[in-house]
Amino acid sequence: MKDSNGWEIISTYSTRQAVEDGFLVKVDSKASEEAGIKYPVYLTRAAWDKYVEVPKGMEQLQNLSGRLWDVLFMFAFHARNVSSNFLQYDFISYLPDECNWEPNEKLESPENRFNRLVTLKAVIQAQDFDDPSPAIFIMKPNED
Numbered sequence: 001m002k003d004s005n006g007w008e009i010i011s012t013y014s015t016r017q018a019v020e021d022g023f024l025v026k027v028d029s030k031a032s033e034e035a036g037i038k039y040p041v042y043l044t045r046a047a048w049d050k051y052v053e054v055p056k057g058m059e060q061l062q063n064l065s066g067r068l069w070d071v072l073f074m075f076a077f078h079a080r081n082v083s084s085n086f087l088q089y090d091f092i093s094y095l096p097d098e099c100n101w102e103p104n105e106k107l108e109s110p111e112n113r114f115n116r117l118v119t120l121k122a123v124i125q126a127q128d129f130d131d132p133s134p135a136i137f138i139m140k141p142n143e144d
Helices: 015-021 029-034 045-051 064-079
Strands: 024-026 041-044 086-094 105-109 112-128 131-139
Touching: 015 024, 015 041, 015 112, 024 045, 029 064, 041 045, 041 064, 045 064, 045 112, 045 131, 064 086, 064 112, 064 131
Parallel strands: 041 131
Antiparallel strands: 024 041, 086 112, 105 112, 112 131
């Protein structure tokens, strides 16, 4: 098999395989539609685990659906003003004040070290090799 430039394709890794392997998490369409998103949405495992999963010790304060809403709604809010297939956007995530800060996180307010201003990136592209319909892939800025 060759790509559009005539290069021989040695190996491929499909979206379906990445979901099966756990490297991508497919968002339930009901959740993304509630946020105003009409295309399928996938989050990388790293983004899902850090910003959607409820951190240990915060189960009484937050839930998974609320944290997912924050990621999806802020994507949809910022995407309304973008005409390209790439977007970097910020949202506030409530996380424990531990030594696990990442380059895409900033202190939102000196008074509250639990709120982090987080930057994520989103790309809209073909859902898979055999499915050219659009899908949205949300990830940390250093991921591809």
